[in-house]
Amino acid sequence: MALAHAILASLVDRSCTGYDLAKQFDGSVGFFWSASHQQIYRELSKLEAQGWIASETIPQQGRPDKKLYHVTEHGKHQLLDWIAQPCEPTPIKDDLLVKIFGGYVAQKQTILEELERHRQAHEEKLSTYKLLDQQYFQNPQQLPEQAKFQYLTLLNGISSETSWLAWCEQAIRLLS
Amino acid sequence: MALAHAILASLVDRSCTGYDLAKQFDGSVGFFWSASHQQIYRELSKLEAQGWIASETIPQQGRPDKKLYHVTEHGKHQLLDWIAQPCEPTPIKDDLLVKIFGGYVAQKQTILEELERHRQAHEEKLSTYKLLDQQYFQNPQQLPEQAKFQYLTLLNGISSETSWLAWCEQAIRLLS
DNA sequence: TCTGCCATGTAAGTTGTTACATGATTAT
DNA sequence: ATAATCATGTAACAACTTACATGGCAGA
Numbered sequence: 001m002a003l004a005h006a007i008l009a010s011l012v013d014r015s016c017t018g019y020d021l022a023k024q025f026d027g028s029v030g031f032f033w034s035a036s037h038q039q040i041y042r043e044l045s046k047l048e049a050q051g052w053i054a055s056e057t058i059p060q061q062g063r064p065d066k067k068l069y070h071v072t073e074h075g076k077h078q079l080l081d082w083i084a085q086p087c088e089p090t091p092i093k094d095d096l097l098v099k100i101f102g103g104y105v106a107q108k109q110t111i112l113e114e115l116e117r118h119r120q121a122h123e124e125k126l127s128t129y130k131l132l133d134q135q136y137f138q139n140p141q142q143l144p145e146q147a148k149f150q151y152l153t154l155l156n157g158i159s160s161e162t163s164w165l166a167w168c169e170q171a172i173r174l175l176s
Numbered sequence: 177m178a179l180a181h182a183i184l185a186s187l188v189d190r191s192c193t194g195y196d197l198a199k200q201f202d203g204s205v206g207f208f209w210s211a212s213h214q215q216i217y218r219e220l221s222k223l224e225a226q227g228w229i230a231s232e233t234i235p236q237q238g239r240p241d242k243k244l245y246h247v248t249e250h251g252k253h254q255l256l257d258w259i260a261q262p263c264e265p266t267p268i269k270d271d272l273l274v275k276i277f278g279g280y281v282a283q284k285q286t287i288l289e290e291l292e293r294h295r296q297a298h299e300e301k302l303s304t305y306k307l308l309d310q311q312y313f314q315n316p317q318q319l320p321e322q323a324k325f326q327y328l329t330l331l332n333g334i335s336s337e338t339s340w341l342a343w344c345e346q347a348i349r350l351l352s
Numbered sequence: 353t354c355t356g357c358c359a360t361g362t363a364a365g366t367t368g369t370t371a372c373a374t375g376a377t378t379a380t
Numbered sequence: 381a382t383a384a385t386c387a388t389g390t391a392a393c394a395a396c397t398t399a400c401a402t403g404g405c406a407g408a
Binding site for chain 3: 381382383384385386387388389390391392393394395396397398399400401402403404405406407408
């Protein structure tokens with residue numbers, strides 16, 4: 001269900017095309033929801049059919065027409081309703097942890113290499129997040145309201161990547 | 177794909193029934209993979225058809241027969257192959273963060289209540305994880321190999337819950 | 353010339369969710 | 381009595397993934 005609401009939350013902020021959304025889901029929205037362009041286009045059709053969003057076709061030369069989507073009143077209402085309903089913390093599904101759990105049957109070197117790869121990936125993500133933090137969110141308490149909310153999603157990314165990085169290092173230490 | 181491998185990793189450790197697996201996925205295996213009993217039974221049928229696991233039917237009185245599953249050589253090989261293939265960190269999909277991102281359109285009180293609910297849930301999970309840690313994993317460096325791997329999945333749970341808890345507190349502070 | 357960007361989608365297959373279905377045993 | 385536990389599944393639907401499909405434009 002939440003893909004629909006992630007799209008609504010994005011479109012409420014700013015009207016855009018499926019293509020734009022796909023880029024956002026690959027970037028900043030990706031801090032909290034990931035989706036492929038196929039999923040997004042399909043969901044947009046569905047949301048428009050339901051009347052939660054509406055589109056304006058913008059003709060272009062030399063490339064396919066754009067469809068600029070915006071949230072309708074009905075859609076905004078749906079978003080608010082959804083936000084107001086309590087939800088549970090997301091259950092975990094993590095490939096790496098499955099590998100660790102079953103890791104004793106494999107070669108230790110294999111596991112250590114995988115841990116090192118992940119350590120590096122988390123390190124990189126963390127440093128790009130920290131850069132964004134420095135560039136755009138200097139004085140958190142003085143940010144405009146909307147920016148505070150977006151800042152919090154970035155903070156969560158930083159927090160989660162920091163935690164993963166520390167765990168990878170701990171795991172490598174324990175197994176070495 | 178990884179549900180199959182999570183099941184294999186569980187069954188390699190100990191042969192058991194679909195029912196047992198469902199319980200494990202609701203408990204310790206749930207640290208890293210969640211699945212419903214329907215999914216598990218379906219996947220077990222598929223894995224057996226593929227010859228990755230095999231079953232032994234154990235007749236019982238007064239209740240349905242048990243099917244005790246164990247991993248075949250072929251299945252173990254598949255697990256090892258899968259572990260050896262590098263994988264990417266799991267992309268995030270988190271309802272609460274979608275709510276936060278779009279949270280500026282809602283009432284602040286609604287958001288704060290939801291954050292508080294989650295703060296509490298993470299606090300509770302963290303304390304049960306810490307209890308397990310104290311009870312079963314006193315001297316990490318001296319654990320038998322297999323236990324080290326399982327311990328690491330618990331450590332990840334502790335790390336992740338700690339991070340979430342701290343973030344919830346930070347978020348509540350920033351928005352209050 | 354080749355890569356990447358812009359811009360849209362369809363189709364097939366897999367995975368996950370929700371609801372339905374059964375029925376004895378054990379503990380409160 | 382009632383609820384929880386043991387033990388298995390089916391069916392329908394929703395969500396997600398992977399592969400396929402098109403085609404011009406801009407920059408290296």
